[in-house]
Amino acid sequence: MPDPLDLLRIIGPLALLFLVGASLLRLFGIRFRSDPLAYLGWAFGSGCLGTGVILFAWLWTAPDLRSPLVPDLLLGAAALVLFLLSWILPRATDPLAPEEQNPSSAPTTSVAPSPPWVRLERGFFVLVVLAVLGIVLLRIASASLEPMVANDEAGIWSQKAKVLWLSGGFNEHYPKLLDFFPTPQKDYPLLNPILQVFEFVNWGRITLIANRLPFQALSLASVLVLAGSLRGLLRPSLAALVLLMVASWRLFAWESFEGDGEVLVVFGSLMALDGWLRYRSGENRTGLPVLAIGLSVLAWSKNEALMIAAALCLAALLHGLLTLARKKPLPKPTKALFVLIPPLLILGLGRAVNAHFGFESPWARDPRGTLLDFFLNQFWDYGPIVLRYFRDEVFFYQAHSGFVALALLAWLLVFPKRLLLDGTIALPGLALLGTWIAVMAVFVATPAEVHWHLITAAKRVAFQTMPACALLLAAAATRVSPFLRPWRPASVPMRVELSLPS
Amino acid sequence: MALKVTVASALFVGYLLWQGGWSALQIGREAQARVHDLLPALRLDEPSRVRHDMARWERELRLPEGTLQDSYGSLARRTPQDAKVFVISGDAKTRDMVLSHLKILLMPRHFWLLDSIPEDWETKAKAMLPSVFILEIGPESDPRLRERATLLNAGKGFFLWEYEG
Numbered sequence: 001m002p003d004p005l006d007l008l009r010i011i012g013p014l015a016l017l018f019l020v021g022a023s024l025l026r027l028f029g030i031r032f033r034s035d036p037l038a039y040l041g042w043a044f045g046s047g048c049l050g051t052g053v054i055l056f057a058w059l060w061t062a063p064d065l066r067s068p069l070v071p072d073l074l075l076g077a078a079a080l081v082l083f084l085l086s087w088i089l090p091r092a093t094d095p096l097a098p099e100e101q102n103p104s105s106a107p108t109t110s111v112a113p114s115p116p117w118v119r120l121e122r123g124f125f126v127l128v129v130l131a132v133l134g135i136v137l138l139r140i141a142s143a144s145l146e147p148m149v150a151n152d153e154a155g156i157w158s159q160k161a162k163v164l165w166l167s168g169g170f171n172e173h174y175p176k177l178l179d180f181f182p183t184p185q186k187d188y189p190l191l192n193p194i195l196q197v198f199e200f201v202n203w204g205r206i207t208l209i210a211n212r213l214p215f216q217a218l219s220l221a222s223v224l225v226l227a228g229s230l231r232g233l234l235r236p237s238l239a240a241l242v243l244l245m246v247a248s249w250r251l252f253a254w255e256s257f258e259g260d261g262e263v264l265v266v267f268g269s270l271m272a273l274d275g276w277l278r279y280r281s282g283e284n285r286t287g288l289p290v291l292a293i294g295l296s297v298l299a300w301s302k303n304e305a306l307m308i309a310a311a312l313c314l315a316a317l318l319h320g321l322l323t324l325a326r327k328k329p330l331p332k333p334t335k336a337l338f339v340l341i342p343p344l345l346i347l348g349l350g351r352a353v354n355a356h357f358g359f360e361s362p363w364a365r366d367p368r369g370t371l372l373d374f375f376l377n378q379f380w381d382y383g384p385i386v387l388r389y390f391r392d393e394v395f396f397y398q399a400h401s402g403f404v405a406l407a408l409l410a411w412l413l414v415f416p417k418r419l420l421l422d423g424t425i426a427l428p429g430l431a432l433l434g435t436w437i438a439v440m441a442v443f444v445a446t447p448a449e450v451h452w453h454l455i456t457a458a459k460r461v462a463f464q465t466m467p468a469c470a471l472l473l474a475a476a477a478t479r480v481s482p483f484l485r486p487w488r489p490a491s492v493p494m495r496v497e498l499s500l501p502s
Numbered sequence: 503m504a505l506k507v508t509v510a511s512a513l514f515v516g517y518l519l520w521q522g523g524w525s526a527l528q529i530g531r532e533a534q535a536r537v538h539d540l541l542p543a544l545r546l547d548e549p550s551r552v553r554h555d556m557a558r559w560e561r562e563l564r565l566p567e568g569t570l571q572d573s574y575g576s577l578a579r580r581t582p583q584d585a586k587v588f589v590i591s592g593d594a595k596t597r598d599m600v601l602s603h604l605k606i607l608l609m610p611r612h613f614w615l616l617d618s619i620p621e622d623w624e625t626k627a628k629a630m631l632p633s634v635f636i637l638e639i640g641p642e643s644d645p646r647l648r649e650r651a652t653l654l655n656a657g658k659g660f661f662l663w664e665y666e667g
Binding site for chain 2 (some may be wrong): 003006131132134135138139141142144145146147148149154155158159162166180181206207208209210238240241242244245247248253398402403407411414415477480481483484
């Protein structure tokens with residue numbers, strides 16, 4: 001029988017993460033009622049990011065890592081300060097945001113009751129969400145029987161967290177211990193190890209299972225963000241089918257089992273795309289903070305974030321060229337560009353830490369040449385092998401990602417004018433395409449044995465953006481076909497109050 | 503255009519029905535298989551989970567029953583966290599598989615292969631006293647290593663744990 005204190009150690013850190021996230025969202029005026037389903041996911045993800053930032057700073061102060069008192073108090077205080085700030089700071093009004101409407105000043109309308117088939121569809125959606133949450137919880141329960149002893153979660157991520165804990169934070173012992181307990185990929189981003197250290201601190205020792213909990217909770221949060229976003233885009237029955245599809249993918253199930261970096265990429269890309277779609281549909285108040293936080297989680301997840309960032313830049317450039325080719329004006333820079341500052345700061349922070357400790361990617365110092373040399377030399381030999389592997393094991397493999405990348409590509413090609421000229425779909429769509437091409441290029445340029453590298457990593461890395469691809473497919477479909485959109489009540493104004501400008 | 507949109511929408515819905523139906527079946531099967539894990543997951547403490555998992559690895563790696571569990575149990579119980587563990591074994595394959603797990607499970611205890619330390623092994627071991635432990639993995643150790651380990655062990659207050667295969 002487990003110690004009842006263990007229950008507190010399991011729930012306590014997760015509750016703190018949620019609390020920090022909820023306070024951060026409140027600072028931006030995002031409340032539970034903004035989207036109850038997605039909110040729970042956003043809050044947990046934001047909490048992971050906020051906690052990561054606070055603990056990152058704390059770990060430079062020669063902290064005592066044997067007691068949870070200081071970090072827990074720090075996080076509690078941060079949540080309180082953010083909560084108080086949300087009361088004190090004036091809020092910018094955004095007439096487009098539905099949550100900003102004052103009920104007393106809204107025009108009185110009579111809302112038509114939803115027809116029975118709509119209620120049936122909504123019931124089906126609720127059932128599917130509950131079933132998917134249930135299966136994710138079952139996966140988490142199964143995973144809790146297995147300590148972290150194999151794969152990247154043990155060899156890279158958990159190893160780095162253990163060394164960070166043993167060194168007592170970021171100090172001169174840290175790089176030495178990383179050598180003493182040989183740890184590969186010292187340059188990998190730090191959000192994952194920091195969250196594991198948070199668990200070690202709360203348990204007062206190195207754990208073998210509990211340190212996976214934040215990432216398992218993030219897999220649950222991914223489901224909630226995806227469900228909330230899909231529900232706003234598609235009819236409930238169709239949203240339920242997309243959710244079922246994503247939840248059944250083997251590598252999505254894997255996210256609930258592993259404490260490695262993949263789930264951070266999956267969650268970050270989903271939250272960022274959700275924010276982007278909300279921003280573009282006029283929900284500025286919710287969309288921009290969600291986009292900024294999602295991009296920041298993504299930037300701090302894995303080195304693949306750099307590849308995705310490069311793909312996004314190229315997508316923006318390509319979309320700009322397409323717009324100019326149609327002799328249309330380029331959109332003017334807006335304040336929305338500020339959302340790029342937090343993820344860029346995080347990327348810069350990662351580079352600074354690696355430069356400070358002298359860490360670099362093992363590929364960067366390969367005496368045989370640079371990645372570009374490898375790519376050019378191996379292109380004709382490895383290119384067909386990599387393409388064949390991605391065709392058979394990723395894009396045309398039902399259990400990998402349900403052909404969703406092909407479905408998105410087909411939809412974009414069938415309606416190019418309506419989708420590729422509209423930045424809402426074109427930007428993330430082109431960025432996804434660029435990311436997949438970049439992933440394949442990395443495998444062509446591998447200094448390792450290509451078959452081994454493909455078998456051990458390709459499906460996993462290619463999968464990271466597939467849940468976001470499913471969400472983008474839903475958005476692209478509803479952009480073209482009104483039939484797929486959720487039912488909206490026809491509002492008939494009973495009384496219209498006009499006010500003249502004074 | 504309207505016809506194109508209608509046909510594309512119908513195909514999209516068909517695709518989702520196909521994928522959703524297939525997925526519901528997969529999830530149903532998975533739930534049936536996983537529901538048995540629920541009770542142990544709620545009941546077991548961490549050491550029990552580790553032993554449970556090591557029994558699975560022993561089957562998967564085709565190791566004799568108890569190889570991993572006994573090594574782990576003995577070391578976790580009898581050595582402090584900062585222990586240095588010298589490993590002797592004649593069966594390199596078994597040793598490597600077991601060690602890859604023990605190193606992770608028992609970190610920060612540090613493991614050395616006794617046969618990888620050439621001339622000054624005894625000096626090094628003595629310098630690390632009193633936290634040097636000897637672990638023999640597998641039944642077929644090199645007799646010379648056994649001899650070294652026994653010498654190292656004699657009257658120094660550290661033990662030789664031997665796996666009985």
